[in-house]
Amino acid sequence: LAREQGVTAIAMDMVPRISRAQKMDALSSMANIAGYRAVIEAANNFGRFFTGQVTAAGKVPPAKVLVVGAGVAGLAAIGAAVSLGAQVHAFDVRPEVAEQIESMGAEFVYLDFQDQVQDGAATGGYAAPSSPEFREKQLEKFRELAPEMDIVITTALIPGRDAPKLWTADMVAAMKTGSVIVDLAAERGGNCELTVPDERIVTENGVVVIGYTDFPSRMGAQASELYGNNIRHMLSDLTPGKDGVIVQNMEDDVIRGSTVTHDGDVTWPPPPPKVAAIAAQKPKEKPKEPTPEERRAQEIAAFRAQTRSQVTLLGAGAVLMLLVGLFAPASFLSHFIVFVLAVFVGFQVIWNVSHSLHTPLMAITNAISSIIIVGALLQIGSGGWLVVLLAALSVLMAGVNIFGGFLVTRRMLAMFQKS
Helix, strand or coil, rough: CCCCCCCEEEECCCCCCCCHHHCCHHHHHHHHHHHHHHHHHHHHCCCCCCEEEEEEEEEEEEEEEEEEECCCHHHHHHHHHHHCCCCEEEEECCHHHHHHHHHHHEECCCCCCCCCCHHHHHHHHCCCCCHHHHHHHHHHHHHCCCCCEEEEEECCCCCCCCCCCCEEEHHHHHHHCCCEEEEHHHHHHCECCCCCCCCCCCCCCEEEEECCCCCCHHHHHHHHHHHHHHHHHHHHHCCCCCCCCCCCCCHHHHHHHHHEEEECCCCCCCCCCCCCCCCCCCCCCCCCCHHHHHHHHHHHHHHHHHHHHHHHHHHHHHHHHHHHHCCCCCCHHHHHHHHHHHHHHHHEEEHHHHHHHHHHHHHHHHHHHHHHHHHHHCCCCCHHHHHHHHHHHHHHHHHHHHHHHHHHHHHHHHHHCCC
């Protein structure tokens, strides 16, 4: 109808999977609500605390939660379950999300499978369908986890495809009485074999299976607010001049990717985003490891370079000492020789110190150099009031250097120590 009437139609749930488009992605907003609400529904049907407790009446272990799929809904479910104090385990076919899951306080479930890397970019940011071998390893791992888990939240769903069956009937039978399964893929058949869309059922062994498909509607106020923000951001991109005039820029990846019809033509599906070319670049080759002969040659070259540097410094110092000796008195020359040697040795020592240790090194040097406090103490008993005043100020400032130097050094070195 939009095509026949020449109307431009934009789908708010079909924006491309790039960072700049997330603010107007209605699908992600609703998935975020669904993931959070899934944990709330699970808590409502679960007969125990999420967090562990030790009371006079007895000890209550924390609930164990498994989240299958770490997309937008899965991450929202992980965050809510962790906040409630549960022990959360999460699985995803994309191993690159493991760090993100662990940073939220959950434990990533790894498979003993070498070819686990999936091509997510080929399906617009979603996980790609798994191979039969990978699926068998996946189900084997889930069967191992089923008796331990109290709550299972499944979110595995690829748009335009039926939901994969990841939680089979035998896994449900292996779960403890009172356990809860929340299937967020129920609208496409469900990830659990026993899921009934839009219904809550209880199995023979007392496991609750929730297949509601209206989780965002159960938080209507929040869903409306987020959807309104999505529309506002979309209109902001459509009106770059901030004058209310809509500019349908078909060169913009976000606007082009979410446009279904334009000027009487069907523009769906859109071409791949330009950023996909970046992900397709060939990875850089790792630097080649040197052979023992090459490593030995590098060490010899470095030693020779360091030797030349030291000989040059010593030669320059000798020339300087010769020039000073021609004009300076003998008493000055003896002190000057000590000074030059101290500078040379100090330079050689500090040059090989790690940069991270420069601050504590300077702090401890300040503390040691405050040995001048001895001279100030010797003069503080002098009869002249001006000398006493200057000696007292010297004691004060040298004392700050001593205590401050050791304190800073201690705190800096504590940063490199494990508790």
